[in-house]
Amino acid sequence: MPDTMLHGFSGSTYVRTARIILRRKGVDYDQNPVNVLEGEPRQPEHLERHPFGKVPVLDIDGHRLRETDAIVTYLEAAYDGPSAIPESAWDKARAQEIVSLIHGYGYDALIGVTFYHIKPDFIGNPSEEQHHETLDQAKKFMKLVGEIRNGDDWLAGAHCSMADYYLGPLVFYTNMTPHGSELLEAGGLTDWWERLSKDSDFAATEPDMG
Numbered sequence: 001m002p003d004t005m006l007h008g009f010s011g012s013t014y015v016r017t018a019r020i021i022l023r024r025k026g027v028d029y030d031q032n033p034v035n036v037l038e039g040e041p042r043q044p045e046h047l048e049r050h051p052f053g054k055v056p057v058l059d060i061d062g063h064r065l066r067e068t069d070a071i072v073t074y075l076e077a078a079y080d081g082p083s084a085i086p087e088s089a090w091d092k093a094r095a096q097e098i099v100s101l102i103h104g105y106g107y108d109a110l111i112g113v114t115f116y117h118i119k120p121d122f123i124g125n126p127s128e129e130q131h132h133e134t135l136d137q138a139k140k141f142m143k144l145v146g147e148i149r150n151g152d153d154w155l156a157g158a159h160c161s162m163a164d165y166y167l168g169p170l171v172f173y174t175n176m177t178p179h180g181s182e183l184l185e186a187g188g189l190t191d192w193w194e195r196l197s198k199d200s201d202f203a204a205t206e207p208d209m210g
């Protein structure tokens with residue numbers, strides 16, 4: 001029985017990023033599937049773990065870690081296995097740039113587009129006008145990611161990195177909407193998506209959509 005517990009259900013894009021890194025590092029863990037769609041992160045039990053009601057939270061090696069960046073940083077530093085942090089200064093900075101852009105702008109835009117089509121009530125039934133604004137933000141974000149990638153095979157260089165593992169789970173969902181192709185095309189990212197889809201760690205963590 002592992003002592004390591006990942007709190008958060010597999011449908012969460014940030015939880016998927018954590019699961020990918022745990023898998024790459026060969027860490028054995030249990031998962032407590034705190035379900036965002038059921039409002040469970042906002043229940044007292046989870047608010048004790050993360051007072052801002054977010055998943056993932058990882059209990060590992062006697063520590064409690066909130067926030068995906070902290071989880072990735074710890075796993076990368078503490079465990080052997082392939083690194084998702086690029087080696088060169090430029091690629092490392094580009095990966096971090098994309099992750100920061102996701103936190104600041106990309107996540108809300110891409111999840112907003114997804115929920116509008118798949119579960120609009122969850123985000124307060126936005127108007128068509130609001131949806132178009134969100135879609136514009138999403139396209140602007142994807143275009144910028146494409147510029148940062150600058151023709152490389154992966155988002156930040158020649159190897160798959162954390163940038164790919166943060167964005168991929170979001171694109172998995174936008175691809176379920178009528179805007180999947182246009183969003184990928186906005187960044188010239190269609191070939192990237194095909195490449196990432198074949199990555200074994202990404203593929204193995206695909207959420208079960210029932």
Ligand SMILES: N[C@@H](CCC(=O)N[C@@H](CS)C(=O)NCC(=O)O)C(=O)O
Binds near residue numbers: 013015053066068
């Ligand atoms: N800053 C957090 C964000 C995590 C996050 O937004 N998680 C979403 C699921 S993908 C969540 O917990 N949403 C619950 C809510 O907002 O009620 C991180 O990087 O880990």
